[in-house]
Amino acid sequence: MSDAKEALERARTSGWSGRLWSAITPIYDAILEHPFITGLVSGDLDVETFRHYIIQDELYIRDYAKAISVLAGKAPTWRATQEFTDHATSATKYESELHESVVRELGGRSTMIDDAKPSPTALAYINFIRSHVHGSSFVDGVASILPxxxxxxxVGIHLGELGSKNxxxxxxxxxxQDPAYVDAVIATLDIMNGIGAELGPQDENRTLDIFVTGSKYEWLFWDAAYRxxxxML
Amino acid sequence: MSDAKEALERARTSGWSGRLWSAITPIYDAILEHPFITGLVSGDLDVETFRHYIIQDELYIRDYAKAISVLAGKAPTWRATQEFTDHATSATKYESELHESVVRELGGRSTMIDDAKPSPTALAYINFIRSHVHGSSFVDGVASILPxxxxxxxVGIHLGELGSKNxxxxxxxxxxQDPAYVDAVIATLDIMNGIGAELGPQDENRTLDIFVTGSKYEWLFWDAAYRxxxxML
Amino acid sequence: MSDAKEALERARTSGWSGRLWSAITPIYDAILEHPFITGLVSGDLDVETFRHYIIQDELYIRDYAKAISVLAGKAPTWRATQEFTDHATSATKYESELHESVVRELGGRSTMIDDAKPSPTALAYINFIRSHVHGSSFVDGVASILPxxxxxxxVGIHLGELGSKNxxxxxxxxxxQDPAYVDAVIATLDIMNGIGAELGPQDENRTLDIFVTGSKYEWLFWDAAYRxxxxML
Amino acid sequence: MSDAKEALERARTSGWSGRLWSAITPIYDAILEHPFITGLVSGDLDVETFRHYIIQDELYIRDYAKAISVLAGKAPTWRATQEFTDHATSATKYESELHESVVRELGGRSTMIDDAKPSPTALAYINFIRSHVHGSSFVDGVASILPxxxxxxxVGIHLGELGSKNxxxxxxxxxxQDPAYVDAVIATLDIMNGIGAELGPQDENRTLDIFVTGSKYEWLFWDAAYRxxxxML
Structure with a gap:
């Protein structure tokens, strides 16, 4: 097992991050069993549905990158600012690559993103994150982007092991699978564990609740794309 | 026609507020025709459904009052700060009265609000408002709370004319029907028209889009309560 | 000794508020000895200097009231939202009364506030508060407005005991001396003590530092008005 | 004249940026004549004073980089988000290089930054920026970081032409002199001019006022370091 996989396992099973993860295992299991995910592996997922998903994801990632930037600006330590500044840059670049891949591999048009509007679920998820990142404390914001x-x-490791026929x-x-991505996740979990060690019970409950809700939005986002x-009006 | 009704009609039909209202007339008509609203008038609305609605509304109003406070703090003129400070106070008091009425008239328990969680639609609406009030410009925030x-x-005037059998x-x-409430709405529309006169085309489009989405959430909120x-998980 | 004075003494000497106060006793002593304060008592303070102070104070209180509103909107409990909404309303009304008193008793013009610009120290203090209330966590914001x-x-109790010849x-x-004002301070200290009980060491240090800096601005504000x-350009 | 210098001259003399610059020419001239700047050229500036300045600048740049990140997160267009994300990354890296240079060339200790506290003027400037970036609209935030x-x-071009004996x-x-730095400034001025074309008179006045105050803080920051x-307590 690689160092990164070990670090992820440690994060899932110990410390504050361990408590967070154990609260969402039923949600995580539901994600792995969702027909969108199983369809990616089998290749049965409709390409039109996947393209729809990617466009929604691109809209989402733009606001996600912006949220990470705001967290970089609110971080209580310089190290956390440096980490989140790096993540924001990566997310911004990732959005461009995703966009090119839609156009190149999935037969999309380059103006697709300009015409797109977030679905109800995508908008709810984006505003959930914006709401906490801008209006709540730093740890609440981190809890909202962490899921x-x-x-x-x-999911990436899971899918990487199974592969896709498409x-x-x-x-x-x-x-x-990008090791830099996994390293960024580990660094963020490390920052979260540092903060977690200082939280009182009320902060813990609130943060945990935000983390669980964000994880529900993950499942809901796959599901909304699938549907x-x-x-409605 | 009273002065207040005249002022509301003027707001719906002229200036920046007139442009905003004309963008949502189909949504407003759909609200008036929703079985929740028609059921209020006929008295056919299930009391359990109404109680469910009131609890969700109470949760919503708490965040609504908080949003108005943030806008009071971000307002570009002292007059707007004074207006929004008054509205926040009114909304805070209204929440208490609503709560007492649930307990007294609808057979609710006084701890009901403490146990309640926002429905998916209520949470989406709350975060839509929090997101714009905390993370966007003042006019965007006003556009998010205005619907x-x-x-x-x-709707209050409409229902007041029809009355309810219950x-x-x-x-x-x-x-x-409280005249102070209607006056507060008129004062806010007046502030919005003052800001609207200064907006460039890009700001107008963005603000209009927020206002329309907020109006959709109004219909969706009634509908979610009705359902x-x-x-889902 | 009245209940309110007892409550204030308890706040100064015990709990998290006791730790905060003990960090600023030298600053508080310096405030009581400042020629602005001793001149208020003796009546030797130049009326022109006092009027200058009131105008700066009025500018400050506008932003102070706005800061309290933002805190009402960010408060983690509904009780804190209700308290801060009340304080914001009081501060907004107090500003108007102060303004009238300048015009009536101190020979000011009613347009004085419109022409006034904050002094360097007033602007630094206002931005210190705005910076923490908008950009930091709730407890940091409370620490910035608390001094x-x-x-x-x-100071009010101290001056009330001494009186002024003017x-x-x-x-x-x-x-x-307004009992409602003192009660509001006690309620805020109570909220602060509730939050303080949950803070980890890093949060405590940061919050304490903000509180001490805010207290320095109190002395600096009197001093800037006196000078x-x-x-400089 | 290079393309970059031409672009800077155009920014100073035309459009919304031209109006901003013309409002600060007396302040800019005062900066060039300040003994700190003339002492850099002649080499007469005390090295201890320069080291003191660099430490204060490093503290400032940390918050500056954080402010740019927040603006990246609040930007109304994706292009502006991409630009500001890049600037935040550059500012974060620049801070590290500056720190190394203090230790290496100016005989500083590597823990210097950890022990340092912002001077009154540095804190006022930092909070001025934080206040607008977190609590005001996007254009106000840009106006606060632009000076x-x-x-x-x-100043870099001016000093580059004169050189230093030290x-x-x-x-x-x-x-x-880094061309990437100058390009980033030009890109930001371009974004500002795009926004400026949409501003109403009230927004223009407020933004201009913020820009002028920020420019005063530039002079005050040099002056505070020099002194x-x-x-005071």
């Missing part, structure tokens, strides 16, 4: 960061690393899906899976959810 | 403020005044529902309807919406 | 709130209550100064001193400080 | 960004580019000072001067300013 996406962390669950993708775990080349475009495999390329997407590979993008989450190609639209606005 | 609730304004649509309730209009006494508890009638009492609730009466609470939105007694729960979390 | 003004608390020190004025103590009628206008006596009226101003009386405004800080009728102007901008 | 440092822009004036350093101009090798350590010359190295510092060279760091502001090795300390806290």
């Amino acid at each position: 996406c960061f962390w669950i993708y690393a775990e 080349k475009a899906y495999q390329n997407w899976i590979d993008s989450y 190609r959810e639209t606005w | 609730c403020f304004w649509i309730y005044a209009e 006494k508890a529902y009638q009492n609730w309807i009466d609470s939105y 007694r919406e729960t979390w | 003004c709130f608390w020190i004025y209550a103590e 009628k206008a100064y006596q009226n101003w001193i009386d405004s800080y 009728r400080e102007t901008w | 440092c960004f822009w004036i350093y580019a101009e 090798k350590a000072y010359q190295n510092w001067i060279d760091s502001y 090795r300013e300390t806290w």
Whole structure:
């Protein structure tokens, strides 16, 4: 087992991060069993649905990158500022690469992102993060962005082991195998554990609640993409 | 027609507020036709559903009052600060009265609010407002809180004219007839029109989009209460 | 000794608030000995200097009231939201009364506030508070507004016991004797002690540092008014 | 004349940026004539004073980088987010290089930054920026960080033409000649001009006022370092 995988396992099983993860194991299991995820592996997932997902993800990642930037600006230590500044840069670049891949591999148009609007679930998730990153304390903000960061690393490893029969899906899976990405997740969990050691019971409960809700949004986001959810009015 | 009703009509039909309202007339019409609203008038609305709605509304109003306070703190003129400080005080008091009425008239328990969690739609709406009030410019924040403020005044007048066969529902309807409430809405629309006169085209588009989305959340909030919406996981 | 004075003494000598106060006793002593304060009592303070101070104070209180509103919107409990909403309303009204008193008793013009610009020290103090209230966690924000709130209550009691030979100064001193004001300070200290019980060592140090700096600004604000400080360019 | 110098001249003399610059020419001239700046050229500036300045600057740049990150997170266009994310990364790296240079060339200790506290003027400037970046609209935030960004580019060119007799000072001067730095300033001015074209008169006045005050802080920051300013209590 690589150092990175060991570090991820340690994060899932000990300290403040261990308590956070144990609160979401049913949600994480539900994600792995979702037809979107199993369809990525089998290759049965409709390419139109996947393209729809990628466009929604691109919209989401733009706001995600912005959220990470705000956290870099609110971080209580210079080390955390440096980490989050790096993550924001990576997320910004990742969005561009994702966009190119949509156009190149999935037959999208380059203006697709400009015409797109977030689905109800995507908008709810984006505003959940914006709300906590801008309006709550730093640790609440970190708790709101952590599910996406962390669950993708775990899902990425899971999917990396299974692979996909569809080349475009495999390329997407590979993008989450990037060791730099996993290292960034580990660094963030390390910062979170440092903060966690200082939290009183009320802060712990609030932060845990935000983390669980964010994890629900992860499942809901896959599900909304799978249903190609639209606005009721 | 009273001065207040004239002022509301002027707001709906002229200036920047007129442009905002004309963008949501289909949504407003859909609200008036929703079975929750028509059921309030006929008295056919299930009291359990109404109690569920009130609890969700109470959770919402707490965050709404907090949002108004933040806007009071971000307002660009002292007059706007004074107005929004007054609104925040009113919203805070209204939440207490609503709570007492649930316990007294609807057979609720006084701890009901402490046990309650926002439904998916209520949380999405709350975070939509928090997101803009904390993370966007002042005018965006005002655009996010305005649909609730304004649509309730209009719905209140509409329901006031029709009345309800159910006494508890009638009492609730009466609470939105309060002239002080309508005056507060008119003052806010006046502030919004003052800001609107200074907006460039990009700001106008963004603000209009926020206002329309907030109005959709109004319909969705009634609808979620009617469906007694729960979390999928 | 009244209940309020007992409550203030308890706050100064025990709990988290006791630790905060003990860190600023030298600063508090320096404030009581400042010629501005001793001149208020003896009546020797130049009326022009006092008027200059009131104008700067009025500018400051506007931003102070706005800061309290933002804290009402960020408060982690509904009780704290209710308290801070009340304080914001009081501060907003107090500003108006102060303004009228300047015009009426001190020979000021009613447009004085519109022409005024904050002095370098007033601007530094305002931005210190805005910076923490908007950009830091809730407890940091409370720590930034607490010195003004608390020190004025103590200075008010001190001056109330000594009195002033100048009628206008006596009226101003009386405004800080208002039992509602002292009760608001006690309620805020109570909230602060509740939060303090949950803070880890890093949060404590950061919060303490903010509180001490805010207290320095209190002395600096009196001193800048006494010197009728102007901008160097 | 290089393209970059031409672009800077155009920014100073036309459009919204031209109006901003024309409001601060007396302040800019006062900066060039300040003994700190003339002492850098002649080499007469005390090295102890320069080291004191660098430490204060390092503290300042940490908060400056954080402010840029927050602006990246609040930017109304994705292009502006990308630009500001890049600037934040550059500012974060620049701080590290500056720190090494203090230790290496100016005989500083590596723990110097950990022991340092911002001077009154440095703290006032930091809080001025934090206050606007966190608590005001995006354009106000940009107006608050722009003076440092822009004036350093101009002072850098000015000093680059004159040179310094002191090798350590010359190295510092060279760091502001970096074409990537000047390009970043030009990109920011371009974004500012885009926003400026949409501003109404009230927004223009407020933004201009923030920009002028920030420029005063530039002069005050040099001056405070020159005086090795300390806290009065």
